[in-house]
Amino acid sequence: MRNTRTILLFVTLISLGVLLAVNFFLTERDEEQRLIKPISKEIQRIDGEFDADFLQLLLKNRPEEEFSFTNLTIDSFHSYYLFSESGKLIYWSDFSFMPDFDWINPKANQRIMEDKRGIFFSKVRRFSRNNQGYWIIQLYPLYFKRDFQNQYLESGFNSEIFPSGLKSISAIQEEGLLDVKGSKGEFLFSVYFDPDQIPTEPSSRFALMIFFFSLFFLVLLVTRNLILGLWRKGKQVKAFIAASAVLVTIRALMLAFRFPKDYFDYKLFDPSGYASSWINPSLGDLFLNITCLAVLLAMVLRIIASNDFKNWLEKRKIKKDSRLFLIIAYLFSTLFLVLFYALYIDILSNSQWDLNILSLPSLDWFKVVSLSIVFLGGAGYFLFTVLALELVFYNSPLNKSKALYIIIYFSVPIVAVLAYFNWILMVAYLAHFIFLVAVINFNLYRYIFTIGLNTFLTFFFGCLIAAIITGVASHQVYLDRNFKSKASFGTEMLVENDILAEFFLSDIIERISQDIFIKNSMTDLLMRKELIEQKIRKIHMINYFDQYVLKVKVFNYFGENLLDRNNSNTLQENEIQFVKSDFATSVKDLYFIHKGTEGDGNQYFAFIPMYKDDVFIGTVFLELRQLRIVPGSVFPKLLIDEKYMAGMNDKKFDYAVYEEGELKYGVGLFNYRAAGIEKLLDQSILFSSGIYKGKFHHVGVKEQDKVVVVSSPVYPIYYILADISLFFLGFIIFTLGALIIGAFSKKIESLRFNYATKLQLYLNFAFFFPILIISIIIVGLFTSSYQEELHRQYLQKTSLVTDNLSPVIEKRNSGLLEKDEILETINNLSGNANTDINLYNNEGILVSTSQPNIFDKKVLTNYINPNAIVELVEGQNNLVLLEEKIGNLTFKSVYSAIRSKDGQEVQAIVAIPFFESETELDLLIADVLSNIINIFVLVFVVFLFISYFVSRNLTFPFKLLTQKLKVTGLDNNEPMFWPTHDEIGLLVNEYNNMLFKLEASKKDLASSEKESAWREMAKQVAHEIKNPLTPMKLTLQHLLRLQSEGKLDDPKKLKQPLETLIHQVDTLSDIATSFSSFAKMPKPKKELMDFKQVVLGTLELFKNRENEKIIFGDLTEEGNLPVMGDKQLFGRIIANLIINGFQATEPHKKSVILVFLRVIEDQVVLEIKDNGKGIPVELRNKIFMPNFSTKSEGSGLGLAIAKRGVETEGGKIWFETEEGKGTSFFLSFNLVEEIPVQ
Structure with a gap:
């Protein structure tokens, strides 16, 4: 085996070296080619997509057909624009950018186009239709030029094409720049990289990744063998230390070298989403750290759960220390609760996302990983608490009631203090308290390492406790964030400057200074000067300034007030009063005075110098006094720069x-x-x-x-309950996954579920999946319904605006209204409807808008979404709702056609963007989910308990049959009665038939047993008698020899043989007595007795021994332990086992007998443990055999009689032994219940 592992490691190392060598020699080493190849490849792909779009456009528009927006609208890869040869714009596919026709140069093959909006990769083509020439421009952005940047609009080089370090793009070939070439090798454009910021080579990253993971797995293979070897040898502590050293070293090296953050672009290791400390610089690092800690904690828990550790701890526990052990376990469990709670708080406090029901519609991998981290923390808290309490109650005299008193004694003051200072922490601790009480009261630690009904219930209960803790922790985070937002909002109310107002005023000042109408009105003596104020109020001031009272003054060159000649207040007086350094703002010519009352609030003063043909003609003076701030005011998100967003609070x-x-x-x-x-x-x-x-x-x-x-x-309280329900379901999913993995890690054949467990699981799944499917369907239906309702509201609002604008457009077409009057009407409607309004003509050109900044900042062009032309003008629809996207902002817009009186001609198009559409829909979905998930979890928990009792009720007949079968023997067998003729009734009938057959065969069996018993007895008697007869015969022969030699008169020689004969006769007498007792052993009685009293009565017999000590531990909670059996027989068996324990102790050692009484799964178990030398392996199979004994004297029938007596009464007897440490004998009997027999 070791040779195989060595060969495997060697082959892995060689393969790794070959792979890296091939990667080194085959990878392009030219720095320029390395940088430019991926860029050229992407540009060639884009160029090919340009061709595909152009081909699709030609196929959709036949040469003989006239162009229409409908035919020109295709599902294109990139934006394209169609011009006539005269420069007229025919079609545009993107309304956020519009190229200039001057870009087109027929004599040049332009691939790079640049203006104040950015740099674009382009393709310009000319084609003909109906003998007319057309130009098509296709664009792809390479560089974004913007005056501002925020989360929706990025600025700089396109990160999808270019890596970091790019400094410039050039349309011509220049020395020192890298050329980007097309698929045919033609030059497209060139780029320049900063030598100090050249990105890492992708192939090097790949090689580094291969190297790291290969090295990592090699280390794991080597250390795994080492750790498993130590573990299997019983050196668990050393294995834990080795595993800790390996994991800590790996993580330390990864953190020191900032791996993988500095080498790979993995968002999971990006600190912008989460960062709490140098140990946890990202969510990925936190996940790895928690996983390593989970592995180490699993090893610790495995050590704690082992019998060796329990025995080691038991030797160090005495009766007085049980309470101390409980207190220590309670304190450590509470510490794990604090760590678990703090882990959740840490994740949410240092991340950019939430983990609650409101964030469920936008669920992503970051939230799933965060939830898995929280689950690992909760699993550690749950398992440690359960196993720690198991250690406390293992062979401990401490009963449950005393333990609960101790827990309550410590918990009451903690709950009182927390209730006063922080009710959320109180709820979390109460969940912890309930968990401790449940573990102690229901012995939940029995079901951790088994697969059964109670196992699932125990883990589900643990998931519920962990969900309550995380649910209230989530609410704590919400309250903290809400408090900080309110404090920030209140501070903003106290802050002197209105940052957003200054931002908007800078644009307004610029527009007023460039307004031709205002300049002409100031210089033309015949024009009414009041029109200047009207235009400023109705055109230039936006809805944001509804919260301000505006005063407008216009001064001429000499500083005289043109709007009110009777007002003696001059420009110089205003400048002396307001133009001071203390009042200056960051905006030129704008000054601010903080007042702080409703009647005399904050004030802004703007002095706008007006020039005509570079000649100073006067000053426009604006005074704005703040009345209030409208929490729900509308402002264009796209216009807010990041520097302004940082100082703004978007909470309402x-x-x-x-x-x-x-x-x-x-x-x-x-x-x-x-x-x-x-x-x-x-x-x-x-x-x-x-x-x-x-x-x-x-x-x-x-x-x-x-x-x-x-x-x-x-x-809302139902949101808090929804958070708890969400965590509960999440933890159950993770728990089931862990149980499945644990089950498959073992042999599937070794998994055995009892009938009750199967029934419970079937019932749960039969409920769970239908309610899950129904919940998903309901969520889908409600989401669709809410979305339709939201869209209906958008359409209704747009229709109302359209109805109000229709007569205005009619008057404009009749020449009765000026453009400024239309704008005034739009601004009024925008303020009343609390939304932005854009008005386009029937050709899609912007006529007027309530939010000119969006167009002035070139966020949008003056052209409409072409799909609106398709639907309203060519499709003859009245309303259309379109999904639009600008940068990273996705929103809904509704377009409405304003038709002529006869309804045939589209005169104008109204467009209303709804920037909050996604947020509103997410809130509605979250509201639906919160209700459904609460109902789902409530019904699930109720059905869990119902199915538990249903399964118990259904399995009761089988338990009854089991009890009857356990006591079924040759005597006193009672038939059963079942009132119904169902499957159970058939089984009962078969049982009764079996009893009749058993009674019939009992007599035959009795006679056969008697014969075999007497044969066995005769054989044993002959064997036992033959043993002493042999030395007796030899002794008598020795006496005869002495007689023949005449030496019988010598008393010394005669004494020893006679003593031998007497000893052997005594042996024969003992054998006869033993067999006589065995033969006369009375027939065991079947009577109800208290087994605890039998044990206590037997122990009284050994109470006053000097050299032997008996320690009794009652580990039962019950007052009495009813069993069926013979009281006298049980007493003799227990006494015999205790005597054997005394005799097994070595002479130089004091005998100590430990007696423990337990109740395990409806059985009473008595353990009698000695401190003898143990039983050798080769003798363990002979212990209960008749005539076998490890002592020099005795018949060897004691344990045989004990075994026969115990099994006759339906019990079990077995032993556990360890050489040099002692032996434990166990007796187990079924507890009986009085079951009514009908």
Whole structure:
């Protein structure tokens, strides 16, 4: 075997070396080729997809047909744009970017196109249809140029094509740059890499990965043999130390070399998702660490569960120490509870995701791995607690009631303290307390290492306890995060600057300074100056500033107010008052003054210099005073830069502002005036953890005399229960998987389930799968229904907006409205509908929008989604809902056609984007799941208990039959009665028939047994008598020889032979007495007796011995132990076993007999253990044989009589021995119950 392993290791090492050598010599070593090959390969693939799209486009549009959006819309790989030869845009497939026709150069084969939006790989072609020429431009982004960057819009080089380290892209060949070539070797473009940031070679990564895992498996093979060898030799501690050293070394090396994070691009090892410490720099590292700890803990638990450790511990336990052992086990179990709780808190506190019912719709691998880590922690807590309590009660005189008193004694003050300080921790500890009580009261440790009904119930109960702990821990994390969000939100309310307002005002200032209409109005003496204010209010100011009171002043070159000539307030006076360094912001020409009251809130002042043809013509002055902040205000997510997102709180809370204990104003649904929150402002708990009042949770943030109270609805109790149910189901799935793996690790043939277990499993599965399928169907139906309802709301809102815009469009077409008036109407509708509105003409060109920043920032173009043209204009539909994507943001948009009065012609198209569509749907799905999963788990647990009692009821007849069969013998057999004629009734009838047949054959068997018994007795008597007769004969012959020699007169020579004869005669007398006793042994009685009293009565006989000691341990909880049998016979058997134990002790050693009384699975078990020298292996099969004895004297019938007497009474007798340490004899008898016989 060792040679095979050595050869295997050698072959593995040689194969590894050959693989690495081949990889080294065959891999392209040219640095330039190494970098450019994968880029060229990807570009060639994209170029081929360009050709495929173009071919599909040509096949769909026949030469004789006119172009239409319907025919030009294909399922393409990449975006494409169609122009006429005159430069007119015919079709666009992507509405987020629009190329310029000036890019097209017929004389050049352009492959790289660049503008202020980015750099693109392109393909430009010319083709003809109906004798007209057309140009098609196909684009693929290589580099994104953006003024801002966030989680939805990335900036920089396209990471799908280029590795890290790329610095620039060039459309021409340059020295020092690497050329990207097409499939035919033609030049496409060139790239330049920073020499200091060149990425690792992929082939080197592959070789490194092969090397690491090969080395890892080699180490595992070598150390596995070492560890298993030590374990099988009984050196478990050394095996544990070796395993610890190996695992710690491997993990330390991986952490030191930052493997695999620095070598492979695995998101599981990316610290951006999770990072808690240098030991756990990523979720993958945490999983590996927990797995290693789980392996080591499994070894420790295996050692604890072994009989050797139990015996070692038993020798060191005395009666007084049992309570101490229980306290130690309780403290360590509580420590594991704390570690398990802290593990869950650590994962959620240091990760970017949640583990609760709200996160279930967006389940991914990170959450599954996190849940598996939590499961391993819970499994360690569960197994350690159960096995630790098993050690406490192993051969211990400590009874259950005393143990429970000790647990309650320690738990009551802990629960009281936790109830005062933190109710969540109290619930977690109560779950721990219930778990301890259940383990002690129901002896759950008996079912850990067996496969049966009680095993599944025990593990399911453990899953429920762990789910309660993690469920309340999840709520603790939610409360902590909610408190921090509220504190952050309240701090923002106290912060002087409105960061988002400054961000929007910077754009507004820029647009106003470039507005031609405002410039012309300021310089044209005949134009009304009030139109300047109207345009600023209705066009330039967005909905976000609904929370501000706006004042507009326009000053001319001389600083005079053009809007109010009677107002003596000049520009210079305003500049002296507001243009100060203390009021300056990060935005040029914008100043901020913090007030802090509802009537006189925070204020912004903007001084916008206006230039016309580089000549200063005046200043536009804006004054904005903040009234309130609307929690549900709409703003375009795509416009928020990361630097602004970091300082923003996207939670929607109600809040109120108090100054000197008086309510200034409140925002939201909560009625602060009626709730009397001002009475709570002096309580410190409002600011430390928050207060629950009026079904809301309130948190206060204080700054001097000003207090902001932030409120949110209480987390629903059914969500907490749903979290517990979710963890319960997850843990059950992991547990069943672990049990299946454990079962398959053994031989399948060795797995045997009893009838009750099979019945329980069948019942559970018969319920589980139908309810699971029904739940999945219901979730699917509700999800579809909610999605349809959500879409219906979107369509309804869009229809209302369309109905309000239809007359406006009619007036515009009639020339009765200006463009600015349309924009005013759109802004009003947008504010009322709380959504963004875009208006396009019937050709798909943007006319007006309530959110111009999206288009000004070039996030979207002025062109509509072409699918809207297909559906509304060409398809003649009135409404269409489309799923759209910009960057990484996926959302829904509804397009509605505004038709002419006759309903035939599409005059305009209304587009409303719903950026929150995915979030809203996830919340609705989570709400449905929370209810369904609660019902599912509740019904599952109820049916689990019901099926348990049903299986017990169904298996009761078999237990009854088993008891009857156990006591079935040749005497006193009573027939059974079963009232129904079912399968059980047939079995009972067969049993009764068997009794009649047994009675008939009993007489024949009795006579045959008597004959064989007397033959055996005669044989034994002859054998026993023959043994002393031989020395007697030799002694008499010796006496005759002495007589013939005349030496009988010598007393010395005569004394020894006579003593020999007397000794042998005594031996014959003992043999006769033994056989006489055996023959006269009375017939065993069948009577109900208390076996515990028989044992105690027998032990009284040996109470006052000086050199022998008996220690009795009553490990039963029952007051009496009723069994059927002969009281006198049992007493003689027990006494004989104790005497044998005394006699087995070596002369120089004090005899100590340990007597333990237990109840195991409806059987009473008596153990009598001595400290003798044990029984040799070669003699163990002869112990119960008649005439066999290890002593120099005796008949060897004691154990034979004991065995016969025990088995006659339906019991069992066996022994366990260890040479040099002693022998334990066991007696077991069935406990009986009084069963009514009908």
